[in-house]
Amino acid sequence: MNAPISAALSLFSRLPPAERFHVHARAFSAPLEAIAARVPPGGTVADVGCGHGLFSGLLALSDSQRTVHGVDPDPRKIEWARQGPGWLPNVKVEVGTVETLAERLPGHFDTVVVSDVLYLLPVERWPDFLREARRLLRPGGRLLVKEAEGDGTWKHLKCLAQEVVMVKLLGRTKAGGALVLQSRGAVEALLRRTGFAPRETVALGAGYSTPHILYVAEAVAEAPASAP
Incomplete structure (x- = not known):
């Protein structure tokens, strides 16, 4: 394992074994370093749906001039994040959503990262979610969205089956609708x-059993208020 992600994992050494296992599984199953490489240096970053805060910790450790603000609607995960990367001076984590953060800090961030969040929401909520992410950004700010690609391959089907287990059977992840x-x-x-x-649209599924895909976009205009 590479040094940056190993350093981020070390932040969770005080967590209970089950939570450490969950964080380590995340590190091995997702291309976090490839995503982090596309976050501009310095600046302020919103990690929306930060979970335990592994990616927030990775971003903060890789650039001490960067400030990372992680939010997640799950109080359990935020409590674990506070005991891990939340100790870093350039990390803040709190219970919240893209909507609550955009209400309080509109236009505050240089970069917004949304990693494996959208598929947990009903598809009809995706446009409003992205508009709220747009509200968080300064003009010209960068949005990074990491999802699993719906390409109909065996990786697609495996990903959905895995998430059914995590969301509906084990309750490890909260979802607001069908997994899409x-x-x-x-x-x-x-x-x-x-x-x-x-x-930029980057396929990151090589070497993984999930069809990871990263969308890099720039905030260029106010989103239409009623676009579907």
Whole structure:
């Protein structure tokens, strides 16, 4: 394992074994370092749906001039995050959502990261979620959305089966609707409709059993208030 992610994992050494296992599983199953490499240096970053805070910790440790603000609606995960990366001077974590953060800190962030969150929401909520992410950003700010690609492959089907176990059987992750994976074309079109210009779409599934895909977009205009 590479040094940056190992350093981030060490932040969780005081957590109970079950929580440490969950964080380590996340580190091994997702291309976190590849996502982090596309976050501009310094600045303020919102990690929306931060969970235990592993990615927040990775971003903070890799750049001491960067400030990371993580929010998650699950109080249990935020409590674990406070006991891990929450100790870092350039990390703040709190219970919240993209809506509550945008209400309090509109236009505050240089970068917003949304990693494995959208698929947990009903598809009809995706546009409003992305508009709220747009509200968080300064003009020209960067949005990074990491999802699993809905490509119909065995990785797609495996990903959905895995999440059914995590969400509905084990209760490790909270979901607000059906588990849905969208095609890259659908996500890129949605980004354009909600005030973003897609700049890069990167397939990151090589070496993983999940069809990871990263969308990098720039906030270029106010999103239409009623666009579907």
